[in-house]
Amino acid sequence: MMKPINTIIFDLGGVLIDWNPAYVFREVFQNDEKMNWFFDNICTSDWNENQDAGYPISQATEDLVVKYPDYERLIRMYYGQWEKMLGGEISGTVSILKSLIENPHYKVVALTNWSSETFPIAQKRFDFLSWFEGIVVSGEEKTRKPFKEIYEITLSRFDLQPECSLFIDDNLRNIEAAQKLGINGIHFKDPDQLGESLEKFQINI
Numbered sequence: 001m002m003k004p005i006n007t008i009i010f011d012l013g014g015v016l017i018d019w020n021p022a023y024v025f026r027e028v029f030q031n032d033e034k035m036n037w038f039f040d041n042i043c044t045s046d047w048n049e050n051q052d053a054g055y056p057i058s059q060a061t062e063d064l065v066v067k068y069p070d071y072e073r074l075i076r077m078y079y080g081q082w083e084k085m086l087g088g089e090i091s092g093t094v095s096i097l098k099s100l101i102e103n104p105h106y107k108v109v110a111l112t113n114w115s116s117e118t119f120p121i122a123q124k125r126f127d128f129l130s131w132f133e134g135i136v137v138s139g140e141e142k143t144r145k146p147f148k149e150i151y152e153i154t155l156s157r158f159d160l161q162p163e164c165s166l167f168i169d170d171n172l173r174n175i176e177a178a179q180k181l182g183i184n185g186i187h188f189k190d191p192d193q194l195g196e197s198l199e200k201f202q203i204n205i
Contacts, residue, residue: 005184005201007165008100009154010132012112014170015188016094017126018087021048024077042071043078052113054142083121092191094128096198099205101131106203110135111154111167113144113174134158145169146177155181166201168194 013019021043022035029035039045042064051060057079065072100108110132114122116139123129136154138144145151155162162182169175175185186197198205 002184002201003161003163005164005166005203006105007107007109007158007160008203009160009165009167009183010097010108010110011167011169011171011174011188012110012114012122012129012135015168016090016097016128017122018090019085020087021078021085023087024081024084025074028074028077038071038074042068043075048078049113049144051115051117052138053144054116054139057115057117079118082118086122086125089126089128090191093188093194096191096194096205097128097131100203107133107158107160109133109154109158109160111145111150112136113138115139145171145174148177148181151178151181151183155183166203 010016021039025035025038026032029038047060047064051057061075061079064075068075097108100106108131110129112135114137116137119137119139129135134157136150136157138150141150141153143149143153154160155165163184166184166186167175167178168186168188169178170188172187175187178185184201186194188194195205
């Protein structure tokens, strides 16, 4: 029998915050196929996640410029215009977050893959980031999802029982890693789906 959930752990980007590098590069390429090639081969998700795990942005940029000098201007744009990659809040999820925060039965924290250098920009823009009891930022911890260390840090820091915790993330890889540690998970698709999934865990919003 499943234990009652007493803690909700939110991912941020893609769940509460609309973040997309296409907001910067679509204007540059004016061609999605060329833009996607650039993301698949130059400024890749693996490269970006290295900064999420604490690698310095300036060094990461220089590393890539040395490797791909023909793309220097575009590489420097990635973090040079990073703030423009932030869209707005995902309002439906923020409404769910507000409801959970106001419910005294739940502890609500966040676990995000995010560079410690760019996270303060998001904190200034999105007031709801101050609602959490705490936020584990991968760049500050020098590790990231889906590595088990960051889940263990989260459980320890907030004194959580994995079987009583529920993790919400838009990346299935991260959910599966959490589940290996006994943490319940919801693979986020959209706010409506999240609401339905929470009901299955007997969480009313």
